[in-house]
Amino acid sequence: MVELIVSALMWALVVVLVVFRRARKERSVLYAAITIAVTMMLNDDDLYVLVDGWFGARDVVHLFSAIILMVGVHFLAQGISRAGAPRYLRGIPALIVLWAAIVVTTVAFFLVPHRGGTSESFMRVYGDYPAAAVYSCAQYVYFLIVFSALLLTAVAAIRHSTLTRERVAGALLLVGSLCTMALSVTVIGMSTAQLVGGLPAAEPWRPAYYTLQIGTFLFLTAGLASAPIARWVGQSRQERDVRRYLDRITPLWQEAIEARASLRLETAEVDSTHRLHRRIVEIRDAAMDRRNEFALTADDRRLLAEAEDRLGAGAM
Numbered sequence: 001m002v003e004l005i006v007s008a009l010m011w012a013l014v015v016v017l018v019v020f021r022r023a024r025k026e027r028s029v030l031y032a033a034i035t036i037a038v039t040m041m042l043n044d045d046d047l048y049v050l051v052d053g054w055f056g057a058r059d060v061v062h063l064f065s066a067i068i069l070m071v072g073v074h075f076l077a078q079g080i081s082r083a084g085a086p087r088y089l090r091g092i093p094a095l096i097v098l099w100a101a102i103v104v105t106t107v108a109f110f111l112v113p114h115r116g117g118t119s120e121s122f123m124r125v126y127g128d129y130p131a132a133a134v135y136s137c138a139q140y141v142y143f144l145i146v147f148s149a150l151l152l153t154a155v156a157a158i159r160h161s162t163l164t165r166e167r168v169a170g171a172l173l174l175v176g177s178l179c180t181m182a183l184s185v186t187v188i189g190m191s192t193a194q195l196v197g198g199l200p201a202a203e204p205w206r207p208a209y210y211t212l213q214i215g216t217f218l219f220l221t222a223g224l225a226s227a228p229i230a231r232w233v234g235q236s237r238q239e240r241d242v243r244r245y246l247d248r249i250t251p252l253w254q255e256a257i258e259a260r261a262s263l264r265l266e267t268a269e270v271d272s273t274h275r276l277h278r279r280i281v282e283i284r285d286a287a288m289d290r291r292n293e294f295a296l297t298a299d300d301r302r303l304l305a306e307a308e309d310r311l312g313a314g315a316m
Contacts, residue, residue, distance in 0.1 A: 039069040133194070172222045193205060260285070
């Protein structure tokens with residue numbers, strides 16, 4: 001059930017990013033969402049058994065899934081952080097950390113003495129082996145490193161951003177990062193407990209594991225989805241306001257271009273915001289031209305000032 005909830009959250013994020021993301025923007029986050037969503041789908045027992053059977057039923061899909069998840073987290077970190085992240089999360093240092101985690105995870109996986117056949121829960125079956133504990137812990141040490149950096153990025157976004165939507169997104173990502181770090185510590189503790197005391201020793205950790213897993217993806221997906229949705233809502237509201245002011249000043253603008261016909265420079269391809277700006281300029285130019293009888297009343301000046309304020313608010 002938990003896997004289904006997490007997978008649904010990630011695919012919902014993919015849909016939001018595809019529909020609402022800016023062209024050529026947030027691409028890293030989209031790639032990350034897709035890879036993580038695929039990984040979460042493979043946590044479904046029936047699908048995992050089916051896919052692992054294609055690769056010889058030796059749990060190798062578990063390794064593939066772990067690597068894909070780490071790569072997805074890498075893209076996620078790059079997409080969220082950009083230049084504001086600590087240095088070890090950007091560029092070559094970030095790739096070195098990622099490859100180190102992948103190498104350790106892969107080597108540890110192949111050192112686990114496999115018993116043959118697909119195991120629906122790899123760590124329940126093999127968690128008593130030191131190599132399996134290293135295999136599990138290496139992934140979550142990587143997540144702990146990455147999300148500690150993302151935590152700092154989220155704090156910086158909350159402190160320095162002037163936009164409410166960015167502060168809200170930063171707060172959600174902050175909570176999501178804290179949940180991920182707590183989840184990582186829980187998994188490391190659970191793997192260590194199973195190595196030392198067997199499967200019964202790991203069981204007390206499982207409620208926290210499932211709760212934190214849902215919390216992690218709930219807050220991270222909410223944080224990543226909130227900014228593009230809020231931006232789209234704001235742009236839609238701005239577009240409606242601009243069109244409303246266009247309708248209101250059009251009669252005045254028509255008077256202006258009749259009084260000074262050489263003013264009309266706009267084309268049909270210009271968007272509503274630029275058209276409104278252009279018409280305001282043309283109206284004011286006509287009013288300042290002493291060669292015609294066009295003049296602005298107090299109501300006209302008030303309307304133009306309101307329209308200019310609307311354009312200024314939309315640019316912020």
